[in-house]
Amino acid sequence: MLLSARDLTKRFGDVTAVCGVSFSLEAGETLALIGASGCGKTTTLKLLNRLIEPDAGEVRLGGEEAHQLPAHEWRRRIGYVIQSAGLFPHMSVAANVAVTPRLLGWEDDRIARRTRRLLELVGLPAQAFGTRRPEALSGGQAQRVGLARALAGEPEIVLMDEPFSALDPLTKDQLIEDVAHLRAELGFAAVMVTHDFSEALRFADRIAVMQAGRVIQAGTARELIARPADAAVEALLEAPRRTAESVSAAFASP
């Protein structure tokens, strides 16, 4: 077992944002946290890398409990991708990718090799893109650089907060494919937060559906579709189901 979360609980004042959430992840496995806005999925993700500290419960990575390390050292072991990419505008693309290795104190050679390789893997060769400023990138390119930055420190797991939400459908589709290839190449595990079931379906080995701070059902996409635990899960599946039906009907007709 690579990552485990046990009984994670977080309250903001009177509101319990996350309530007794537990799950685990094997090395190389992908999990999608899905649910409506305000269900606690992003808070859960931030509890994993200690951007938010839990009121109760614990997170373990490779057997180590999160609070055995200072927060910043803990985070350096975990990749983090956000919706807006969050590239540092005053740094070049290459410098953005190199941030975590530099914080880890790697040697310059190793940083340069790693940066080149990752930019290559996300389809933005260093010769052409390394010295550019983030402002000169398209949304899809920026998100790829964000992905490369998250992977630069050789983390075993990457946390992704709605990484595809801000992209147009074609770019999103391409990027989902690319992440799959990256995973095949580098073999990292991932936890992704999304509100889009079809995104979760394509990306994740397992899906955990959240509502009001709790995981109400977890399993493969097939299991969820076959046996939705309650009306809320069913409702979540309704829109993608209709889309799928109309799409297949359209493709079926001559």
Next chain:
Amino acid sequence: MFAEEWAVFPGHYAGHLTLSFAAILSGLLVSVPLGIRAAGDARLAGPVLGFASVVQTIPGIALLALMVPVMGGRIGFWPAYAALALYSVLPILRNTIVGLQGVDADLREAALGVGMTARQRLMQVDLPLAAPVIVAGLRTASVWVVGAATLSTPVGAESLGNYIFQGLQTRNWGAVLFGCLVSAALALALDQVIRLFELSAARRARRLAIAGIGGLGLILAPLLTQLSGPRAAGPQDRSFVGEVEPLSGRTVTLAAKAFTEQYILADLISRPLEARGARIDVREGLGSAVAFNALISGEIDMSVDYTGTIWATIMKREDVPPRAVMYSETSAWLWENHGILAYAPLGFENAYAYAVTRETAREYGLETVGDLSDKPLTVASDPEFFGRPEWTRTRDIYGLSGLKTRGMDSTFMYEAIASGEVDVITAYTTDGRIDAYDLVLLDEPAGALPPYDAFILVSAEAAKDRALLEALEPLRHAISSDLMRAANGRVDLERQRVREAADWLWLQITGSD
């Protein structure tokens, strides 16, 4: 052009630059760390910005003057520095807070997400991203401070303001213009140099940094000429080879308040002192209260003051004794209360007197102050006069409450009466312009206006130095009112330099140059 101004340029410029740089750097060192703390703490940000804003609303000249009593009567560099440093805080502080608070929240979270500590985030993300805003604040502060530093002259710190204050009082508009031009050029140059450094950092352009260093070099270059060249000692380059120099190695600090007579007298007094080997430091353009406090604290060794001024504004006395009584009572009071020695009466009186043009006198049949009563006339004086007992007393005794009053700088009173804009002015009896404008001084039979005998005041510390006092002997009773008025007239009317007028006066007194 500006030959006279260039002669004193090194000192004025160096003083101005030192003050400005010290204040701006201090402002930076205080504001940025404070801004960093306040940006993350709303409870701190409000009060801190509030305080800085209040400081900013205090007029520059008042803030500078306030620093003198705050610092225990100290004058010169330190109070000026303190006020200017306070002044530079707000723009930098405000922009630091605003700049840091403007950093995108997503970026700040991403910085933690990639594994930065709070400090690494501050240094690698927050400050670089807020830098343009902070630097804009720094540039604003620089322009403010370089401009406001011209106001440090009245608290005794040498600056480019010396040109402006002396020029205003001696009607030397060239000097005023010169001071303004140089300080404006300095403000603009500093602004651009900071901009160059900022651009070079943002674009990683070494050439811009080199240009910035070049600009800074140009700003500092005039200082080098001062260091390498022989000290520009100003008017005191006469050598008295072979004479005994009992004051050799001693620096005597003289005060000159901000009017022509004071500038001339400071120059005059320095002559016998220098002849005995003293080095002279003239703090010119001082306010009356500032000069007196500095005399108490011993920061000023000597000043010329007037019995009536001490009587009314320092001793707060409202009665008006005869001239000799006032002289002995003020002298005794100064000695007993502050150890200040009223050493040598100079021999002239510079009192207020009501003056009108000859035509006005004829038209209204004016001979005494009492004749002004119930006439439709306007009287002008310097603003402080109407707050003094001299005015209230003459008004009550002679029934002057029907007159309209207007406060204005004494420099402009004479033009105002000549052009008919006002009808009566309170002239100073030693003012050369009384003759030049052919004014009539009205008799004041009740003796309501106090006497203003000029005397040299020596600080308690300096009064212990016999050689110093002996040097002043030639000035005792040496200057009649007519002589003083003539010397003032040379500057105010004939547009001679202060030094030329002092040369002439010295010649009249000693019969030798």
